[in-house]
Amino acid sequence: MKLPIKVDITNAAPEVASLDGVLDELNAANKALKEGTCPGADFTGWLKPDAIVPDSELSRVKAAAERLRPSTDVMLVIGIGGSYLGSRAVIEALAEDPEKVMYLGCNTSGRYFNAVKKKLAGKRVAVNVISKSGTTLEPGVAFRLVRKLDNCSIKEILVTTDARKGALLEIAKKDGYETFTVPDNVGGRYSVLSSVGLLPIAYAGIDIDALVAGATECAKACDAESVETNPAYRYAGVRNLLYRGGKSVEILASFEPCFHYFAEWWKQLYAESEGKDGKGIFTASADFTTDLHSIGQFIQDGTRIFAETFVVFEDESSDCVVPEDKENIDKLNYVAGKDMNYVSDVAYRATAKAHRDGGVPNITIRLASLDERTIGAMIYFFEKACGLSAGLTGVNAFNQPGVEAYKKNMREIFGAE
Amino acid sequence: MKLPIKVDITNAAPEVASLDGVLDELNAANKALKEGTCPGADFTGWLKPDAIVPDSELSRVKAAAERLRPSTDVMLVIGIGGSYLGSRAVIEALAEDPEKVMYLGCNTSGRYFNAVKKKLAGKRVAVNVISKSGTTLEPGVAFRLVRKLDNCSIKEILVTTDARKGALLEIAKKDGYETFTVPDNVGGRYSVLSSVGLLPIAYAGIDIDALVAGATECAKACDAESVETNPAYRYAGVRNLLYRGGKSVEILASFEPCFHYFAEWWKQLYAESEGKDGKGIFTASADFTTDLHSIGQFIQDGTRIFAETFVVFEDESSDCVVPEDKENIDKLNYVAGKDMNYVSDVAYRATAKAHRDGGVPNITIRLASLDERTIGAMIYFFEKACGLSAGLTGVNAFNQPGVEAYKKNMREIFGAE
Numbered sequence: 001m002k003l004p005i006k007v008d009i010t011n012a013a014p015e016v017a018s019l020d021g022v023l024d025e026l027n028a029a030n031k032a033l034k035e036g037t038c039p040g041a042d043f044t045g046w047l048k049p050d051a052i053v054p055d056s057e058l059s060r061v062k063a064a065a066e067r068l069r070p071s072t073d074v075m076l077v078i079g080i081g082g083s084y085l086g087s088r089a090v091i092e093a094l095a096e097d098p099e100k101v102m103y104l105g106c107n108t109s110g111r112y113f114n115a116v117k118k119k120l121a122g123k124r125v126a127v128n129v130i131s132k133s134g135t136t137l138e139p140g141v142a143f144r145l146v147r148k149l150d151n152c153s154i155k156e157i158l159v160t161t162d163a164r165k166g167a168l169l170e171i172a173k174k175d176g177y178e179t180f181t182v183p184d185n186v187g188g189r190y191s192v193l194s195s196v197g198l199l200p201i202a203y204a205g206i207d208i209d210a211l212v213a214g215a216t217e218c219a220k221a222c223d224a225e226s227v228e229t230n231p232a233y234r235y236a237g238v239r240n241l242l243y244r245g246g247k248s249v250e251i252l253a254s255f256e257p258c259f260h261y262f263a264e265w266w267k268q269l270y271a272e273s274e275g276k277d278g279k280g281i282f283t284a285s286a287d288f289t290t291d292l293h294s295i296g297q298f299i300q301d302g303t304r305i306f307a308e309t310f311v312v313f314e315d316e317s318s319d320c321v322v323p324e325d326k327e328n329i330d331k332l333n334y335v336a337g338k339d340m341n342y343v344s345d346v347a348y349r350a351t352a353k354a355h356r357d358g359g360v361p362n363i364t365i366r367l368a369s370l371d372e373r374t375i376g377a378m379i380y381f382f383e384k385a386c387g388l389s390a391g392l393t394g395v396n397a398f399n400q401p402g403v404e405a406y407k408k409n410m411r412e413i414f415g416a417e
Numbered sequence: 418m419k420l421p422i423k424v425d426i427t428n429a430a431p432e433v434a435s436l437d438g439v440l441d442e443l444n445a446a447n448k449a450l451k452e453g454t455c456p457g458a459d460f461t462g463w464l465k466p467d468a469i470v471p472d473s474e475l476s477r478v479k480a481a482a483e484r485l486r487p488s489t490d491v492m493l494v495i496g497i498g499g500s501y502l503g504s505r506a507v508i509e510a511l512a513e514d515p516e517k518v519m520y521l522g523c524n525t526s527g528r529y530f531n532a533v534k535k536k537l538a539g540k541r542v543a544v545n546v547i548s549k550s551g552t553t554l555e556p557g558v559a560f561r562l563v564r565k566l567d568n569c570s571i572k573e574i575l576v577t578t579d580a581r582k583g584a585l586l587e588i589a590k591k592d593g594y595e596t597f598t599v600p601d602n603v604g605g606r607y608s609v610l611s612s613v614g615l616l617p618i619a620y621a622g623i624d625i626d627a628l629v630a631g632a633t634e635c636a637k638a639c640d641a642e643s644v645e646t647n648p649a650y651r652y653a654g655v656r657n658l659l660y661r662g663g664k665s666v667e668i669l670a671s672f673e674p675c676f677h678y679f680a681e682w683w684k685q686l687y688a689e690s691e692g693k694d695g696k697g698i699f700t701a702s703a704d705f706t707t708d709l710h711s712i713g714q715f716i717q718d719g720t721r722i723f724a725e726t727f728v729v730f731e732d733e734s735s736d737c738v739v740p741e742d743k744e745n746i747d748k749l750n751y752v753a754g755k756d757m758n759y760v761s762d763v764a765y766r767a768t769a770k771a772h773r774d775g776g777v778p779n780i781t782i783r784l785a786s787l788d789e790r791t792i793g794a795m796i797y798f799f800e801k802a803c804g805l806s807a808g809l810t811g812v813n814a815f816n817q818p819g820v821e822a823y824k825k826n827m828r829e830i831f832g833a834e
Contacts, residue, residue: 081711108757109672110738148740171747248665256528257524264711267711268712272714274715275716276715279720293498297693297820298692300819303698305699320528329551334832343558350827353826401718406764
């Protein structure tokens with residue numbers, strides 16, 4: 001089958017005219033990932049997407065989703081960072097009703113908790129609490145609060161945590177909750193294709209087998225030692241050359257609002273993997289055309305610090321066609337009869353050219369369509385390219401020492417007050 | 418009354434230890450705004466927030482909101498950029514049920530349109546279409562599509578547009594829709610306290626008199642020729658000194674998710690006002706603590722390009738208290754009995770210190786509480802500081818020439834295909 005991902009680097013020239021100069025570095029990074037000689041190599045279990053979850057656990061994931069979908073109105077996911085961003089990315093992009101999944105434990109806001117609580121009133125609720133340790137502040141506090149909820153009916157609590165140790169595992173055993181595994185060899189931001197992501201995704205009615213199959217299929221293509229055919233090589237190579245050329249911010253832009261949380265997932269993946277030792281290209285995102293009427297002015301004309309990556313979907317129909325209007329007072333008949341996907345495609349082409357002309361080198365990731373296979377492939381593509389990119393940047397892609405600084409300060413303040 | 422805004426610049430030192438050096442520039446920028454000698458001076462009507470909307474129109478805004486709130490289930494706002502970001506910012510921050518207002522015409526996605534259409538099924542709908550010209554692609558197409566909706570009941574269409582000319586005014590006259598005014602002397606991104614923003618805000622049940630009163634009160638404080646007492650002077654001064662010192666990205670961070678769209682409004686305000694002529698500090702935003710588990714690593718430890726501005730609310734209670742747990746398996750009893758607003762405050766202090774220690778100079782904007790008066794004051798504060806800041810940067814704060822580039826390309830592509 002044809003890979004549903006293409007990386008078009010035409011608009012990265014003249015800054016990046018060829019990737020040949022980084023092929024050796026990419027090969028070395030690829031080899032270090034595969035052979036487990038890169039820094040943080042204990043956390044590269046995601047390299048084999050069909051081996052992350054054992055069959056027996058995958059069956060339990062599907063069984064839980066099938067049991068709870070008809071018997072509950074909503075799943076409440078309790079987690080922060082990599083414990084929910086992957087599932088939310090996939091659910092917002094693909095689920096028929098993304099609002100069947102709600103999120104708690106991803107901030108410290110009491111107002112937010114109260115707003116979610118209000119929405120839960122009278123509902124039948126499945127809870128999936130996700131934490132490797134069970135002692136992280138935000139999800140831990142949310143779990144305490146959720147167990148006291150009295151305005152809805154909690155039908156079942158599912159726990160995704162460490163397989164052998166930790167506070168959350170202990171609570172699950174004590175209270176008899178079914179448990180799923182946060183794998184030891186996959187860090188949070190790479191965990192979407194483990195039970196961490198797959199359980200909420202399956203609950204949302206998405207075909208997780210197709211998702212994992214798309215990733216597995218992509219893994220092969222992302223292993224080729226070629227800057228022509230390997231999409232991960234192409235993306236990792238270009239963004240590093242742009243970074244070395246002085247670009248300090250990469251904007252991931254899409255024309256589909258349902259891609260918003262995928263960009264949030266991407267931001268964590270790259271920012272946490274590369275943003276260390278005073279290095280890295282900062283990850284920002286944009287929802288176009290919305291943001292063309294906001295930060296668009298700055299991207300076009302402000303301080304020249306940007307690389308830009310467009311994500312476009314090539315399916316042709318959105319089942320939404322611009323109506324003809326005989327009077328044409330608004331002078332918009334030039335788009336009458338067009339599907340909105342075509343209008344978005346024109347907007348993308350117009351923007352890529354305008355930004356290129358304005359001094360923003362850009363990359364386009366072309367995806368076949370918004371479906372499980374493509375999204376699975378895209379997950380693997382971005383993860384693999386991230387591992388390679390960190391290799392080129394010279395950092396450990398799999399740790400996050402900087403996240404500890406504010407946590408340490410919090411413990412000190414709580415201890416002192 | 419005490420102004421509900423304080424700008425704390427302690428953590429901007431040592432990069433910015435004093436603002437005395439920019440006082441003359443701030444005074445000059447302030448004078449140019451007031452006397453109408455700055456570039457784009459025709460668009461400074463927002464400087465007098467209580468004079469933007471004539472009393473007769475303000476009465477009609479309130480009457481429409483009072484009429485439609487009980488008789489409809491949802492208001493559909495059709496607009497893009499400044500035509501909806503201001504109202505959405507205020508509604509998400511303050512409305513009891515922000516979902517009573519929905520948004521269309523802010524992108525080109527057919528999928529998005531179909532998703533909103535599905536949510537409208539069976540509902541009684543008030544429509545407010547907002548466009549100065551009526552020929553802008555996104556809202557124009559959305560308005561065409563909305564007039565064809567057959568799955569909901571459109572009770573009334575309200576039009577906010579130019580008072581004297583344009584396609585939308587013509588349509589309104591022909592079809593007998595009540596009209597409200599997009600003022601000539603206020604640009605889109607400064608228009609939230611005109612009918613553009615006030616009509617949806619009033620529909621959402623928010624006290625628009627208090628909002629405007631808060632802004633008016635703040636106008637006086639923001640006029641003082643003092644880097645000690647004038648919050649707009651302080652903020653504009655610090656961010657420009659940090660920009661001159663080499664910072665290229667400013668992150669606006671809050672610990673309240675309901676502030677998310679306020680940050681979106683801020684991003685447009687500053688990016689469109691300052692991001693031109695190859696200048697400006699790029700505007701990004703973060704929702705903490707969510708994003709501390711994502712881009713937090715990069716902010717703490719990655720490439721040193723950041724200034725950061727925290728927005729914190731000083732009200733003490735969120736009506737959400739962490740429960741005690743006698744077993745304390747999760748080891749979180751150290752926060753038991755605390756209101757979540759206190760936990761957020763500790764998270765803020767811990768983060769501001771961690772980022773300062775990590776080389777990110779930061780500013781804190783302290784707000785008395787999340788209410789109309791404070792939000793109104795904050796709107797004026799940010800607008801005035803933006804006008805001053807653009808003066809210091811040496812750009813016209815009130816045009817947006819870069820927004821035309823992709824639009825021109827779109828017209829060419831549509832013309833050729």
